[in-house]
Amino acid sequence: MSDPVHTFFSQWEIYRLCIEHNTLFHREVGAILRREMLERNGPFTFLDLACGDSDLTVAALRDTKVAAYTGVDFSAPALALAGNKVAELGCTRTLHEADFTEFLSGNDETFGVIYLGLSLHHLEREAKRETMQHLRRTTAPGGTFYMFEPILHGGEGREGYVKRWAGAMDGPYDPFPEAARNALRDHVTESERPESIEEYLASAREAGFTHGEILFTDPGNFYALFKFHA
Numbered sequence: 001m002s003d004p005v006h007t008f009f010s011q012w013e014i015y016r017l018c019i020e021h022n023t024l025f026h027r028e029v030g031a032i033l034r035r036e037m038l039e040r041n042g043p044f045t046f047l048d049l050a051c052g053d054s055d056l057t058v059a060a061l062r063d064t065k066v067a068a069y070t071g072v073d074f075s076a077p078a079l080a081l082a083g084n085k086v087a088e089l090g091c092t093r094t095l096h097e098a099d100f101t102e103f104l105s106g107n108d109e110t111f112g113v114i115y116l117g118l119s120l121h122h123l124e125r126e127a128k129r130e131t132m133q134h135l136r137r138t139t140a141p142g143g144t145f146y147m148f149e150p151i152l153h154g155g156e157g158r159e160g161y162v163k164r165w166a167g168a169m170d171g172p173y174d175p176f177p178e179a180a181r182n183a184l185r186d187h188v189t190e191s192e193r194p195e196s197i198e199e200y201l202a203s204a205r206e207a208g209f210t211h212g213e214i215l216f217t218d219p220g221n222f223y224a225l226f227k228f229h230a
Ligand SMILES: C[S@@+](CC[C@H](N)C(=O)[O-])C[C@H]1O[C@@H](n2cnc3c(N)ncnc32)[C@H](O)[C@@H]1O
Pocket: 005, 006, 009, 010, 015, 049, 050, 051, 052, 053, 054, 056, 072, 073, 074, 075, 078, 098, 099, 100, 101, 116, 117, 118, 119, 122
């Protein structure tokens, strides 16, 4: 596959720098997700879409009642790392090397918890909405879908977001090598298609989720963690 998102995430070490320097707020989101998972008092199944190296989700799921973990990602290097990570969970586990949109449209299993982190925004709006329908169908009755995604802020469009994001690189991204900073800027410029919080809430409502809430936004209003109830 030669699409630019796939190519970018095949160089896993650049994304790993973002995790290590917490430029994408993995620490805060991981802590919230962990608290949510610890609160579940019965066995549950977990679907991790665009799981990457599964670092965030495995940390959130440790010592919880997770009964089965399924991860989906199209980056082979990320999945190789995920294989080692998920082995730490003492539950049934399956990893699929696949496009998550194709996985969802071809799947008829349901899951108690779904997490989709920093990936839906690569799709065009119509494809996001269609994926939201599949996400609702794939969330078990009474289940929960968590989504962590970049957001448009204050009526801005895609170009405004990219400009705002690039303008905020100085500081958080200073420790990165120049080549990594450039690759990240190019990736965001070329491939990110964020939506407003209102658009995400509306598309989830249309898909049939009964309630949506925001669990976290970062101080710069670049990202939001959503929780949708089926
Ligand atoms: C920004 S990383 C997020 C990883 C992880 N969810 C996290 O929050 O740390 C994006 C991941 O999504 C994967 N990805 C992006 N689009 C995808 C798609 N359409 N199908 C499968 N994986 C995808 C990439 O390979 C990468 O591992």
